[in-house]
Structures are given as structure tokens and as C-alpha cells.
Amino acid sequence: MGIENLKEETAPTVAEDLARSLQELGIDPSFVVSPEHRPSGQSQLESPIEERGGSNIPIIDLAALGGSSQAGKDKIVEEIRSASQEWGFFQVINHGVSLELLSDVEKEARDFFALPLEEKRKIRRSSVNPVGYYESELTKNTRDWKEVFDYVVKRKDDFPSEFNLFFENQWPEGREKFRDSCEKWIKAVDELSFKVLELLALSLGVDPRYFFEFFGRDNTSIMRLNFYAKCPVPDLVLGVSRHKDQGALTVLVQDEVGGLEVRRKDGEWIRVTPRKDAFVINVGDLMQVWSNDLYHSVEHRVVVNENRDRFSSPYFMFPSYKSDIAPIESLTDPIKNPPKYAKFNWGEFDKNRKDSNFKRLGVENLQIYHYAINN
Numbered sequence: 323m324g325i326e327n328l329k330e331e332t333a334p335t336v337a338e339d340l341a342r343s344l345q346e347l348g349i350d351p352s353f354v355v356s357p358e359h360r361p362s363g364q365s366q367l368e369s370p371i372e373e374r375g376g377s378n379i380p381i382i383d384l385a386a387l388g389g390s391s392q393a394g395k396d397k398i399v400e401e402i403r404s405a406s407q408e409w410g411f412f413q414v415i416n417h418g419v420s421l422e423l424l425s426d427v428e429k430e431a432r433d434f435f436a437l438p439l440e441e442k443r444k445i446r447r448s449s450v451n452p453v454g455y456y457e458s459e460l461t462k463n464t465r466d467w468k469e470v471f472d473y474v475v476k477r478k479d480d481f482p483s484e485f486n487l488f489f490e491n492q493w494p495e496g497r498e499k500f501r502d503s504c505e506k507w508i509k510a511v512d513e514l515s516f517k518v519l520e521l522l523a524l525s526l527g528v529d530p531r532y533f534f535e536f537f538g539r540d541n542t543s544i545m546r547l548n549f550y551a552k553c554p555v556p557d558l559v560l561g562v563s564r565h566k567d568q569g570a571l572t573v574l575v576q577d578e579v580g581g582l583e584v585r586r587k588d589g590e591w592i593r594v595t596p597r598k599d600a601f602v603i604n605v606g607d608l609m610q611v612w613s614n615d616l617y618h619s620v621e622h623r624v625v626v627n628e629n630r631d632r633f634s635s636p637y638f639m640f641p642s643y644k645s646d647i648a649p650i651e652s653l654t655d656p657i658k659n660p661p662k663y664a665k666f667n668w669g670e671f672d673k674n675r676k677d678s679n680f681k682r683l684g685v686e687n688l689q690i691y692h693y694a695i696n697n
């Protein structure tokens with residue numbers, strides 16, 4: 323009995339074991355996701371979705387947008403409405419963005435991320451300039467296993483001073499090709515995102531240009547290049563922890579490696595099948611509010627793997643900081659469908675969220691449900 327007691331006292335706990343292994347691997351423990359949110363093993367996810375009794379994220383062909391058939395266009399709008407309600411996510415093909423541009427930007431991005439850390443850190447994002455390189459982003463107070471490079475279409479010259487922010491692109495020195503590809507890339511994806519914004523407006527039954535006023539020259543949309551290095555402990559960390567995107571919509575490309583997972587209505591995590599010729603689009607928190615909960619901003623996360631690095635590039639469509647956001651009046655009804663959210667200012671919301679990327683908070687950061695009205 324005495325010997326057993328001794329053993330119990332000296333045997334390391336699971337937590338101590340984990341800490342030791344991480345130290346041996348040189349991994350910062352702040353990457354480790356709490357057990358209930360860890361990825362659930364790969365094998366099940368890789369069996370075809372139909373075999374698991376499920377359906378996958380809809381693929382919508384945009385080819386008819388360029389044609390003259392009204393029926394073709396109406397079909398797209400209907401598919402977008404249905405996907406936004408059922409999934410909050412869809413993929414689009416025949417979107418008109420050049421795949422050559424994508425391969426240029428991917429190659430340049432991979433070369434950039436391969437630079438030594440001290441080089442990349444010369445253009446590091448800060449709490450006052452939210453664009454540039456960054457390697458220690460927190461999602462749900464856990465460090466993401468990724469590196470990012472963020473940039474915007476143009477410098478925001480007349481940015482409201484009370485936010486103590488300025489958006490000034492920081493380009494790595496001597497990499498003209500990188501900068502050139504990035505600039506072409508954001509222009510092309512920005513154009514596509516406006517097309518999708520029009521389709522979303524139509525799908526909600528409002529004027530196709532309804533949302534444009536929020537996305538004038540002083541919009542705060544951000545293009546991101548993501549690099550997820552291969553990881554020796556993919557079961558313990560996430561490339562990005564579960565989260566919802568806070569903007570209007572996100573337009574993303576991913577390479578063939580895969581790892582983006584979306585939480586389906588039944589709670590199951592569904593892997594988005596990578597397609598080089600597709601953009602993955604999801605409606606964000608603002609679309610949820612505008613639609614008065616007809617559409618949902620859905621949780622998603624990124625799983626990493628042991629064997630391959632992964633590249634993705636999301637464009638976050640964010641409005642002007644002056645924008646006030648509230649459910650669209652014509653979609654509400656005082657009796658049958660009262661507004662589910664109080665009006666709030668995008669600038670205050672986003673600034674609060676940006677600050678939480680830098681500070682480790684004991685509580686969840688600001689979410690749209692904090693503006694919900696309990697009818």
C-alpha cells in the first residue's frame with residue numbers, strides 16, 4: 323500500500339505530461355485547445371459525407387450571371403438564398419476571377435512566409451495599424467496555428483481619429499512581385515465580393531445595390547493571406563479555433579490540402595471540399611443582423627495536419643466605421659417579426675474585436691448576440 327501511494331505521488335498528471343511533450347517539441351502551450359473543442363480525428367471526416375448520412379456545402383455556378391437568361395440569374399439568387407439559410411456557406415464556380423492570378427499570389431505568399439521570422443516581423447501588424455504580418459492571433463483566447471499577412475485596397479486617409487487606428491499597408495522590402503500580385507488579387511476579389519453582395523440583396527428581396535452605401539471608399543474590408551504550417555500535434559491545436567466571421571461576408575480560396583470545417587445545423591463539423599476553381603463564401607454576423615436572423619453567420623474552424631502546409635486567402639467584407647447596423651426595416655414587422663437586434667455601430671464593434679486579437683481575455687469577446695433584443 324505504501325509503495326502504491328508513493329507511485330501516485332510521483333506519477334505525472336496528464337497536464338504535466340502534455341506540458342513536457344510540448345516543451346520538448348518547442349511548442350507554446352497557448353496553442354493548445356481545450357479538450358472539448360479539439361478536432362475529432364481525421365478518419366471519420368475523410369469518409370464520404372453521404373455515407374455519414376449528411377449533405378455537403380452547396381456549389382453554385384455563377385456562369386449565368388454573364389448571360390442574358392433571366393431564369394438563369396433567378397436560379398442563382400434562389401440557390402444563394404437557400405444555401406444562406408441552410409448552411410450560411412456556399413462555394414461558387416465560374417466566378418470570373420483569373421486562376422492565374424490565384425496561382426501567382428499563392429506562389430508569392432509561400433515565398434514570403436518562407437522568409438526568416440525576423441524579416442517578416444519588420445512589417446508586423448500592431449494594435450494601431452491592423453494590417454501587415456502577424457503570427458500570434460488569438461481566437462477564443464487560444465493561439466491559432468497560423469501566420470497571416472493582411473492588407474487593404476488603399477490607405478484610409480480620413481479614418482475617424484477617436485478609434486486610434488490607421489490602415490497603412492506594409493509591404494516586405496524588395497518583393498515587388500509579391501506586392502503586384504497582392505494588389506491585383508484584392509482588386510479581382512473585391513469585384514467578385516460586390517457581385518455576391520448584389521445577389522445576397524436580391525435573395526433578401528431588397529434593391530440589388532442596397533448594401534453598397536456601407537462599402538464606399540472608407541470601407542474597412544481586409545484581404546488576408548493565411549499560411550498554416552504542418553504541425554506535429556494536429557490533434558491538440560487548431561489553425562483557427564471555432565468562430566464566426568464578424569463582417570458582411572467572407573470570400574475565400576483554399577488550396578487542395580483542406581482543413582476548413584463548418585458546423586452544420588445538427589452540430590457535426592463538415593469539411594469543405596477543396597476546389598481550386600471555387601471561392602468559399604460565408605455570410606457574416608452583419609448579414610445575420612441585416613436579415614433579422616433569416617441568414618445565419620455559422621461557426622467554422624481550421625484543422626491543421628502533420629504532413630502538409632496549407633494556404634488560404636479570405637477577403638473580409640467590412641463596412642465603413644461610420645456604419646450603423648440594424649435589421650432591414652422591410653424584412654421586419656412590428657407584430658409578426660419584430661427586429662431581433664438593436665442598432666449598433668460597426669466601428670465600435672470591430673475595434674473591440676480587433677483589441678481582443680491582442681489581449682488574452684478571461685471572457686468571450688464582443689458578439690452580435692450582445693445586441694440582441696429579447697422580444
Ligand SMILES: O=C(O)CCC(=O)C(=O)O
Pocket residue numbers: 548562567574576581582622623624634635636
Ligand atoms: O483558412 C480558412 O480556410 C478559413 C480561415 C477563417 O475562417 C478566418 O480567417 O476567419
Ligand SMILES: [Fe+2]
Pocket residue numbers: 565566567572622
Ligand atoms: Fe473565419
